[in-house]
Amino acid sequence: MVKVVGVLMVVLALVLAIVPGFTDCESQGKVLTTAQGKAVSMKCHWTGRAEIAAAIPLGLAGVFAVAGRRRETKRFAAVVGAASGILAILFATTLIGTCASASMYCNVAMKPVILAAGILAIAVSAVLFVLAREEPSTAA
Amino acid sequence: MTLLQLAWKNISGNGLRSWVVALCALLVAAFALFATLLLRGAATSLELAADRLGADIVVVPEGAQADIEGALLMGAPAHFWMPEETVRALGAIPGVEAVSPQVYLSTLLNASCCSVSEMFMIAYDPATDFTVRPWLQKRLPEGLGLGEVIGGDYIFATEGEDGILVYSALLKLKGNLEPTGTGLDQSVFLTLETAREVARISEEYAEEPLIIPPDQVSAVLLRSGPGVSTEELAVEIYRSVPGVYPIQSDNLFSSSRTQLRSLLNTVVVVMALIWPLAIVLIGMVYLMAANERRRELGVMRALGATRRYVSRSLLAEASLLAFCGASTGVFLAVLAIYLFRRLIVSSLGVPFLLPSPGSLILQVGIGLLLAMGSVFLAALLPAVRISRQDPAVAMRE
Numbered sequence: 402m403v404k405v406v407g408v409l410m411v412v413l414a415l416v417l418a419i420v421p422g423f424t425d426c427e428s429q430g431k432v433l434t435t436a437q438g439k440a441v442s443m444k445c446h447w448t449g450r451a452e453i454a455a456a457i458p459l460g461l462a463g464v465f466a467v468a469g470r471r472r473e474t475k476r477f478a479a480v481v482g483a484a485s486g487i488l489a490i491l492f493a494t495t496l497i498g499t500c501a502s503a504s505m506y507c508n509v510a511m512k513p514v515i516l517a518a519g520i521l522a523i524a525v526s527a528v529l530f531v532l533a534r535e536e537p538s539t540a541a
Numbered sequence: 542m543t544l545l546q547l548a549w550k551n552i553s554g555n556g557l558r559s560w561v562v563a564l565c566a567l568l569v570a571a572f573a574l575f576a577t578l579l580l581r582g583a584a585t586s587l588e589l590a591a592d593r594l595g596a597d598i599v600v601v602p603e604g605a606q607a608d609i610e611g612a613l614l615m616g617a618p619a620h621f622w623m624p625e626e627t628v629r630a631l632g633a634i635p636g637v638e639a640v641s642p643q644v645y646l647s648t649l650l651n652a653s654c655c656s657v658s659e660m661f662m663i664a665y666d667p668a669t670d671f672t673v674r675p676w677l678q679k680r681l682p683e684g685l686g687l688g689e690v691i692g693g694d695y696i697f698a699t700e701g702e703d704g705i706l707v708y709s710a711l712l713k714l715k716g717n718l719e720p721t722g723t724g725l726d727q728s729v730f731l732t733l734e735t736a737r738e739v740a741r742i743s744e745e746y747a748e749e750p751l752i753i754p755p756d757q758v759s760a761v762l763l764r765s766g767p768g769v770s771t772e773e774l775a776v777e778i779y780r781s782v783p784g785v786y787p788i789q790s791d792n793l794f795s796s797s798r799t800q801l802r803s804l805l806n807t808v809v810v811v812m813a814l815i816w817p818l819a820i821v822l823i824g825m826v827y828l829m830a831a832n833e834r835r836r837e838l839g840v841m842r843a844l845g846a847t848r849r850y851v852s853r854s855l856l857a858e859a860s861l862l863a864f865c866g867a868s869t870g871v872f873l874a875v876l877a878i879y880l881f882r883r884l885i886v887s888s889l890g891v892p893f894l895l896p897s898p899g900s901l902i903l904q905v906g907i908g909l910l911l912a913m914g915s916v917f918l919a920a921l922l923p924a925v926r927i928s929r930q931d932p933a934v935a936m937r938e
Contacts, residue, residue: 402556434653502657503695504616504727509887513880520876 410463418456421449445507459485475533486522566866574908586722586892596762616724618647664736694720708743722894823919842932863916
């Protein structure tokens with residue numbers, strides 16, 4: 402069961418790292434054009450990039466959940482996983498955000514994927530934390 | 542050890558069996574709830590859009606039936622015109638109580654003179670209007686003035702606190718309407734006077750001018766008199782006014798209603814396949830489990846457990862697994878419909894409105910009960926069968 406949870410965390414990390422790159426507005430050919438005619442990436446693009454920073458610790462937490470043997474290791478992995486999930490959600494909502502119009506592609510596809518992956522990462526990490534109590538402790 | 546603790550021990554003792562049962566419950570609950578929420582959300586949205594339109598009949602130029610549905614449902618910009626004389630001709634037909642013209646416009650695509658690309662704009666005549674005014678009255682009793690607009694739920698100010706740029710004209714966003722889940726949420730409403738003013742400004746400042754052909758309107762909204770059959774009135778309009786097509790409000794969005802009906806049929810067929818299959822699969826899993834555990838259950842009986850206790854322990858195990866699986870399924874279905882509703886709307890081409898909290902709780906409850914009931918039903922026969930076996934025979938095997 403713990404191994405399944407670990408694999409799920411790795412899958413969610415891959416989703417967070419890869420999907421935003423293909424679902425931001427820039428991937429659909431939409432960029433901001435300044436008065437000087439220069440094309441500038443919109444903020445959803447930078448949110449997509451920042452999600453990689455949340456995906457790396459989440460993926461590592463998943464690996465530790467699968468390979469770790471001690472209760473403390475798994476509990477630490479669970480805490481890191483939950484923190485990464487929260488960070489992923491914050492990047493897309495508060496810290497950077499997405500484009501203002503609700504009908505833009507980043508709001509239709511990218512943001513929901515990030516929020517779903519973030520919420521699931523938190524839920525899966527909570528399950529890992531609970532399941533870790535059955536693992537042997539370092540002190541044992 | 543309580544019954545639930547015993548059930549939990551048995552669940553943790555056989556991972557694969559537990560996963561299969563929980564997964565079946567998850568699938569049944571998730572699919573049933575997702576489909577119900579989607580279909581009910583689409584149906585509510587269609588009703589609300591037709592209600593907001595507030596007319597008995599919408600008259601459009603012949604051939605523009607699909608365009609008006611696309612515009613009102615999905616916010617797809619539509620441009621069609623008919624002579625303004627049509628309004629007078631329609632008003633003269635016996636049985637017609639009120640007529641009001643509307644002009645459908647849209648902003649430019651990716652142009653710096655427009656804050657929002659390809660935004661659908663509905664210009665109405667305040668002097669004759671009977672459709673927009675009733676729901677404007679709640680928020681703006683004084684109505685819309687020159688240079689003022691009211692937006693759907695998705696429309697927001699882009700210039701300052703309440704400004705929105707349309708063809709280089711800075712319009713004042715006076716507020717937003719309640720969501721309908723349709724294209725009306727991405728549209729703005731303005732008076733014909735404001736539309737003409739925008740057209741005048743656009744000629745000089747916009748990347749492309751806004752063209753409103755003189756003496757032309759896009760659609761005429763019509764209210765029938767009391768006791769007048771809208772069907773007969775529509776036939777009369779079609780017969781007496783050439784070049785127009787009257788759409789009764791009941792028939793409006795007919796293509797979406799047809800699409801919804803076919804979606805419902807698909808869901809019923811899929812559910813009719815999934816549900817019995819899940820029950821049979823869970824039943825087989827429990828039958829195998831009961832056979833595997835004959836000796837263990839025989840020992841329980843020999844130690845003094847009653848038949849009722851044995852069957853109850855198996856049913857408690859099934860119920861616990863069903864609850865865990867169904868809760869996860871319900872959570873995933875609600876999460877998916879809440880987060881991905883806009884993607885679903887654009888992929889399926891049907892409008893969608895989230896249900897009210899009360900309705901959501903009711904549907905979640907039904908989904909949970911359905912999944913738990915299925916698992917209980919499937920586990921009932923094996924549980925009764927195993928509880929009836931002779932303990933001595935079971936232990937020898």
